[in-house]
Amino acid sequence: MTFELSPEHQSFRAVVAEFAAAEIAPHAAKWDEAHALPVEAVTAMGKLGLFGLVVPEEYGGTGGDFTSLCVAIEEIGRVDQSLGLTLEAAVGLGIGPILAWGTPEQKRRWLPDLASGAALAGFGLTEAEAGSDAGATRTRAVLEGDEWVINGAKQFITNSGTPLTSLVTVTARTGQAEDGTAEISAIVVPAGTPGFTVEPSYRKLGWHASDTHPLTFQDCRVPAGHLLGERGAGFRQFLAILDEGRIAIAALATGLAQGCLDEATAYATSRTAFGKPIGAKQGVAFQLADLRVAVEASRLLTYKAAAMKDAGRPRAELKEAAAMAKLFASEAAVSATRTATQVFGGYGFMEEYPVARFYRDAKILEIGEGTSEIQRLVIARALGLPVE
Secondary structure, rough: OOOOOOOHHHHHHHHHHHHHHHHHHHHHHHHHHOOOHHHHHHHHHHHOOOEEEEEEOOOOOOOOHHHHHHHHHHHHHHHOOHHHHHHHHHHHHHHHHHHHHHHHHHHHHHHHHHHHHHEEEEEEEOOOOOOOOHHHHOOEEEEEOOOOEEEEEEEEOHHHHHHHEEEEEEEEEEEEEEOOOOEEEEEEEEEEOOOEEEOOOOOOOOOOOOOOOEEEEEEEEOOOHHOOOOOOOOOHHHHHHHHHHHHHHHHHHHHHHHHHHHHHHHHHHHHOOOOHHHHHOHHHHEEEEEEEEHHHHHHHHHHHHHHHHHHHOHHHHHHHHHHHHHHHHHHHHHHHHHHHHHHHHHHHOOOOOHHHHHHHHHHHHHHHOOHHHHHHHHHHHOOOOOOO
């Protein structure tokens, strides 16, 4: 039994941390202000091998484990949440479905470019009235001959409109199941397909350098062979993808909380008031001590869940572990930004300091990949409670 990452994971963490400090941190504020994904940074992350971490070597990846991906997401997110999210979504939501349910031909066709970072993929699940209630999907796909004809709309879709985006996997109603519920399937739609429109990007509170768009589909036709996995398996597929995604978001949140701790500790050591560093005051020191505990607890929950994923633990166990990690880490991250901003005082309200950007970026962590309320619902049900 161990509560530490392996020496290999620790060495990998050091490599990613060095890359993040040299190639991302100096430019993060500029990218945030520009409200645009820095393609050059994505390319550099691809050259480091971050997008291919969980992809088998035969498809251009390095065949690593999920824990390594979480390490990378945490370290990138420690300095820039937008790029940490770009990595998380590109692998978990973009590569993940194809890796898990794609045919050998689909994998050979799409994975090499995605694994190298030469291309990005999105995952079109959320709709105006179908977020946490994913079963309420309204987008429809009808099989006409050897083509799927897709009509509908998606929103809040990450990595869907970048110059590197090559495809989006969308969930759509393809019929009705025997029990009367909607039959939902997953279908791959290549970028540029006629009838597939990427709408103008959102103006967001945070994650400014992350690419996010609404999508519309109007008589969008793709080959029947673009069905991902079995017809009608889409609901089960995206629930599994969300479980993994929640662990990855927990890693992203842990990185943000660690970044807040780093910045606030350094400031409390150097900033003086009444002749002493403000960190000498218990009112500041004790807040940072509590934040240190929250960061460590977030990290332990996150990497326990990641280890369970790598060990192939039953989905019911993984589902609860993912929900606990995501819930705790995301709420700890939001709290961390409040603490860090308070330690910085008036300077924490100024955009020239990273804590202001962290403050804006944090809130979505309690919403994306399932709200905190949904995580509590999952955990309560795991306890056997008849909660609705």
